[in-house]
Amino acid sequence: MANRSIAQFRKKLNDITSEVNNQKLYVGAASAVGREVAKRIFQDGISSDGGPIIPAYSTNPIYISADASPKASAAGKYQGGYGQFKRAIGRGGRVNLFLFGFFNRAYLASVVNPEVKVGRYGVTFALGVNTSTANSEGKIEGLLDRYEDAFKFTKSERETYADKTREIFRKLWR
Numbered sequence: 179m180a181n182r183s184i185a186q187f188r189k190k191l192n193d194i195t196s197e198v199n200n201q202k203l204y205v206g207a208a209s210a211v212g213r214e215v216a217k218r219i220f221q222d223g224i225s226s227d228g229g230p231i232i233p234a235y236s237t238n239p240i241y242i243s244a245d246a247s248p249k250a251s252a253a254g255k256y257q258g259g260y261g262q263f264k265r266a267i268g269r270g271g272r273v274n275l276f277l278f279g280f281f282n283r284a285y286l287a288s289v290v291n292p293e294v295k296v297g298r299y300g301v302t303f304a305l306g307v308n309t310s311t312a313n314s315e316g317k318i319e320g321l322l323d324r325y326e327d328a329f330k331f332t333k334s335e336r337e338t339y340a341d342k343t344r345e346i347f348r349k350l351w352r
Contacts, residue, residue, distance in 0.1 A: 280313050
């Protein structure tokens with residue numbers, strides 16, 4: 179940098195400004211963090227505060243049909259609700275929002291191409307989970323409302339995003 183003329187410095191600064199305002203620049207950083215979030219939620223059952231995802235699964239009585247269970251033999255009425263059903267199929271240790279994996283796959287698909295907005299005071303990105311027969315809008319909204327805290331970033335995830343963004347800026351400045 180020290181050997182650049184003022185004109186070269188201005189041009190570099192203008193190029194960097196143009197790149198910084200390019201929304202595609204941030205997709206890689208957003209995708210990396212989104213994959214971390216997905217693993218934390220859908221595999222590990224960990225909320226953004228480092229504890230288990232809460233609230234626990236419902237204990238209201240429920241009927242699970244063979245089509246609604248990954249194990250047809252587990253179909254039936256559960257007086258202990260969805261939590262009892264998840265334990266019956268061997269997945270009751272923690273809330274992890276994973277049964278067939280429809281929501282998990284839709285979430286991961288949204289992570290690949292997040293909506294990125296460069297604003298005056300920073301960059302924001304949003305993940306839009308596509309609806310389908312298996313992932314109705316009501317189901318997705320219900321899960322996001324009920325388990326909102328699980329989808330917030332942890333301190334580590336915020337640091338990952340900041341590190342990846344700093345790396346982008348270092349590359350731009352070269």
